[in-house]
Amino acid sequence: MIWQFDLIILVFLVITALISLSVKDLLSAAMIFGVYSFLMCLLWAGMAAVDVAFTEAAVGAGVSAVFLIATVLRTSRRSSD
């Protein structure tokens, strides 16, 4: 475990979390949420939690993002905040 690497990912995590909550376009928010999940997955793989990382890659970055996009396309794409 290299702590510099870890720290960089953690900082990016905070940034992506903030971006995905602040963009007004919900489709982008869903995509950036996928990026957030993928970074999280990298972080966990670094922490020797391979099973958790695998699951997060499949679920967080894959399926959750698809569910979000499906809902965004079925409702409204714009958000007021």
Add this chain to the structure above:
Amino acid sequence: MSAVSDFPDWGDPNSPANSYRLSQHYVTETIHETSVPNMVTAVLADYRGYDTMFETVVIFTAGIAIIGILRRFGNDDKDAAKPTLYTKKPDLIIDTTCRLMIPIIQLFALYVIAHGHHSPGGGFQGGVIFGASFILLAVSRDLQAAQKWVPEKRILNLAGIGVLIYAGFGLGSLLLGQNFLDYAILHKIMPATPIEARSHSMLGVEIGVAFTVTAIMFSIYSNLASNGSMKEGL
């Protein structure tokens, strides 16, 4: 927040959580007691198998709940929300790529399910990947094409059967006179020693989980993507 300073240092092997006999036992004894090298799978499916059974139930519940909330039977499309971005007819490149990809994805999913004892993976991850392959099919063509492969009724039966497989292993050990989910007793009906019976039962349980997860992931997607009408997806 002040509690953080009270936490053990990050990565400390001697922190209470890591040094207590619980974690040590899982690390050192798993191979002897269950003959499974992947400790996560062993703890997941055996030591804490009851949790995992309800984890499967959570997925199953979510699937049924979404059908309960969103599904519209019959033809009342009058208040259906139209997708805001409408997709055109299938594109040649996407179609061909997906046609190539989907079998490979499914093969990989099967590998992940079956090889969960020895490498990262297991029923849940494999199930999600398998479900994702159907989702990819539905995205690349449309929902109708995917529905032809896996109609809604069959999906639900598959999900229910998955949970039943898991619970059936538990029930089997209960009927053979041991506590619920005590797989070791299943060696009476399996060609294996009690310890290997645990390993084999774990495989069976993982397959059950994979069934449910595959089915429910696709079911959730198709309900969300079609706003409950199951007619046209994205």
Add this chain to the structure above:
Amino acid sequence: MEIFEAISAKFNFWIYIIIMMIGLYAMIAKNNLIKKLIGMSIFQTAIILFYVSIGVKDGASIPILYHDQVHPEHHDESHGDHSAHSPSTDGHDSHAAEDRYLPELVVDGNDFANPLPHVLMLTAIVVGVSTLGVGLAVTQKVYREYGSIEESEILEMIKSGK
């Protein structure tokens, strides 16, 4: 300097708290229903990050035994690596040898990461995606009933008696 060390040794825990607060803020303060659900997911992953951080050990491998440790035909080559640990647990192993799988194999607890938090978090991820799915379904139904996913607009509609 001590404070700096106290922070740097636990920076994971600090950042998980920051992410958790971001998620909690979004769940409470955002107006858009889907944004709230994204906040909910971020909140849950922050807690999962916290749990995974519990299980980390310095210098530990992933919690899966090596291939040549498990398969007896290769066992002789790898035995040398682990013989150092054997004296401590030899007596413990001998009496129960016949009902244990690979009784001669000795695993050192500090070589592998703690698997229990990983197991718990697999369950928590599943719960998270289920909740997200149900939340999105409810959102779609709200949109079907009210034609909007902005909370303030919906509350106005209710107030005006629609």
Add this chain to the structure above:
Amino acid sequence: MIEQAPALILLVPFFVSIFVALLGNRFQGICFPLSVLSLIGSVAASVTTLGRVINEGTIRYRLGGWEPPMGIEFRIDALNALVAVAVSGVGLLAAIYSKRAVLAETPDKVSQYYTLFLLLITGLLGMVITGDAFNLYVLLEVSALTSYALIAMGPKRATLAAYKYVIIGTIGASFYLLGVGYLYIKTGSLNMFDIHEQLIARDIFDSPAILVAFIVITVGVWIKMAFFPLHAWLPNSYAYAPTTSSAILGPLMTKVMIYVMIRLTFTVFGSDFAFIQLDWSDIIVWMSVVAILAGSISALAQTDLRKMLSFLIIAEVGYMVGGVWLADDMGLVGSIYHIIADAFMTLCVFLFAGIIFVKTGKRDITALDGLFTKMPLTMVGLLVGAFSLIGIPPTAGFFSKWYLIQGGVASGHWEYVIALLISSLINAVLFFRIIEIAYFGVKPAEGHGHHDSDTHESGPNEASFSMLFPLLATAAALLVIGLYNQDIVAIISSFVSQFNFGVIGI
């Protein structure tokens, strides 16, 4: 089979729920009988278990055959067993009631409805009997997901309430999970009893992490039980859900969470930590006083029958939280007794509200106009429930309030006693208003009092048997619980007497 009874309590409804999901679409008729049969089995198993607990003491059931800190165990003592009987009993009665109501309210989703219904009861029973802190979280989520769906299946207004519940419920459950993580990082264990032993062995009660764990878990559980400042999700969810949903969620969800609070406070953290070391009981009793008064007064302002009852639930939650935190034996006995009594009396009034809604289609209390002549038996059921909520002997509500007041007096929390009495008075006002409307009818503004009684058809027009039976059975149960209060209190005391509050005992 008898040693497997603890597992069967929740396995029977669990297996049947899957069968209902598999077969229910094709054969819609089997959903209802299968559900009722499975809940009868569950009640039988929990009564058997209660009998064993009384005779033999605590039962431990190892799942997977692993020794407790490694595997998960059920540890069932007097408290669990009693609450499990109440939960499965309420579930059975609500299931019987559901026959007509489900067909009327969600006609095209009968099999999904029953699957979710049974899974909800499975989740609640699992929470009650488990002895593992993380397992409790998983089952909490099973019951939470089902209740989101059961509420969102209701009419238009219910969906937004359900959405709010999804968000707030997830915050509550995540806080609980976080607290369990804090406990795990300090003790390395997940089994509730083992955590307590580790806390003592390591002597880390002073650690800020344990304090934070306690606060986070308690707040999480309070959110789930709708304790007053955190109650925002409850009234709308229960008022607009389908009637069967509110008949099962109203009585059970909050009560089970109060059980969880008692279990975590006493078994995991221990009474010494919670009451002597922290010494917060004054603050929390005052909070519960506010909760009781706020719930009762808000109920007074409602004209929607079920919304009024939902606010009464918030007041009742205040009773029980306050009773636990009185730091007195009698208060705790009263709280546990009130869990059981309140489960049945809330069921009783919610069944009544459901019957009225299904029969008349109106949510307002004006729908009760002249009900004594139209539905005399239904009104008898309501009267017993109302008397119990007000606290008139010999109903169960009287005895639970009696113990709570005794606890309040013994520990010197007079503000709690006064709040309880005021709330009882408000309940009396509320229910006599209902009874007045039902007996005399709503007087039209012109003053011709008996004008519209001519337009109604005369003679009784009762609800069908499947709706009436559970209401009357609940009413009977309330009387039985009231009459046998000595025996129930004896069982509860065997649990309570383990703890030392450092004040005057029973």
